[in-house]
Amino acid sequence: MEQHVLQGRVALVTGGTTGLGFGAAKRLIEEGAFVYITGRRRDVLDAAAERLGPSARGIQADVSSKSDMLGVAETIKAGHGHLDIVFANAGGGHATPLAELTEEQIDSELGINVKGVILTVQSMLDVLGDGASIILNASITADMGLPGFAAYASSKAAVRSLARSWTTDLKDRRIRVNSVSPGVVPTEGYGHEQKLSDADIAAYVERVAKEIPAGRVGTAEDIGNAVVFLASDASSYINGIDLIVDGGMTRVYAGQN
Numbered sequence: 001m002e003q004h005v006l007q008g009r010v011a012l013v014t015g016g017t018t019g020l021g022f023g024a025a026k027r028l029i030e031e032g033a034f035v036y037i038t039g040r041r042r043d044v045l046d047a048a049a050e051r052l053g054p055s056a057r058g059i060q061a062d063v064s065s066k067s068d069m070l071g072v073a074e075t076i077k078a079g080h081g082h083l084d085i086v087f088a089n090a091g092g093g094h095a096t097p098l099a100e101l102t103e104e105q106i107d108s109e110l111g112i113n114v115k116g117v118i119l120t121v122q123s124m125l126d127v128l129g130d131g132a133s134i135i136l137n138a139s140i141t142a143d144m145g146l147p148g149f150a151a152y153a154s155s156k157a158a159v160r161s162l163a164r165s166w167t168t169d170l171k172d173r174r175i176r177v178n179s180v181s182p183g184v185v186p187t188e189g190y191g192h193e194q195k196l197s198d199a200d201i202a203a204y205v206e207r208v209a210k211e212i213p214a215g216r217v218g219t220a221e222d223i224g225n226a227v228v229f230l231a232s233d234a235s236s237y238i239n240g241i242d243l244i245v246d247g248g249m250t251r252v253y254a255g256q257n
């Protein structure tokens with residue numbers, strides 16, 4: 001019989017209704033886990049939970065609300081009694097020229113991408129079992145100087161730092177904390193978060209793929225595979241790292257082919 005690497009594990013994926021969160025939830029389930037997904041939009045949440053099937057359950061919650069996240073922990077405690085894996089994925093942002101960056105955008109992007117990740121992990125502390133694995137979703141933008149992305153990119157640099165801080169905070173419970181940094185992965189967020197049209201996205205994908213050594217942009221499955229690895233015992237000696245999953249885009253210059 002085929003052995004699944006996460007058989008019997010219980011996972012939480014914040015922002016698991018679309019894009020990378022949905023892709024990771026799908027891969028975690030394929031490897032045997034039961035997955036709680038969260039999101040703010042009820043209809044999108046219900047549709048995602050239905051698509052993921054009986055090994056998934058949706059919980060409506062905003063990661064930037066402590067009371068919402070404590071409610072998520074209560075639901076998981078009542079449902080399974082413990083949690084083995086957290087993928088703190090909910091987040092987003094868009095490019096805005098520095099002079100036009102508003103307080104509202106700064107508060108929103110740091111509020112979801114940084115405060116939301118802190119509240120997610122802090123709220124799960126009582127339900128997380130010893131030896132659990134926490135994975136935070138950062139971004140390659142933390143390494144780059146992309147025009148207009150100061151708020152977003154700095155929030156993702158903070159996420160990488162949180163993984164290192166929590167590695168020490170949680171070491172006595174043998175809880176591992178790592179981050180993943182996806183490269184370019186076209187998702188629903190490219191439309192509604194970054195406000196790009198389908199034509200803009202297609203032109204960007206065609207242009208950027210030539211600069212990626214792998215010769216293509218990434219998929220939600222590529223990121224999900226990295227999340228499964230960091231969640232599994234195969235990565236048991238890996239702690240406090242940032243795993244870049246970008247086809248070589250930021251570490252190797254492929255140039256124009």
Ligand SMILES: NC(=O)c1ccc[n+]([C@@H]2O[C@H](COP(=O)([O-])OP(=O)(O)OC[C@H]3O[C@@H](n4cnc5c(N)ncnc54)[C@H](OP(=O)(O)O)[C@@H]3O)[C@@H](O)[C@H]2O)c1
Pocket residue numbers: 014015016017018019020021038039040041042044061062063064089090091092093112116137138139140181182183184185186187188189190193
């Ligand atoms: N796609 C990429 O190229 C890329 C690259 C690097 C990093 N990332 C990171 O990957 C993560 C997912 O991005 P994506 O591209 O998959 O975007 P996406 O398709 O827009 O998905 C975002 C998910 O997060 C949820 N969400 C947003 N704000 C939330 C909040 N306050 N509370 C709870 N859920 C919230 C959304 O649902 P609701 O709106 O219904 O809440 C949705 O489920 C983000 O952290 C992003 O920064 C993406």
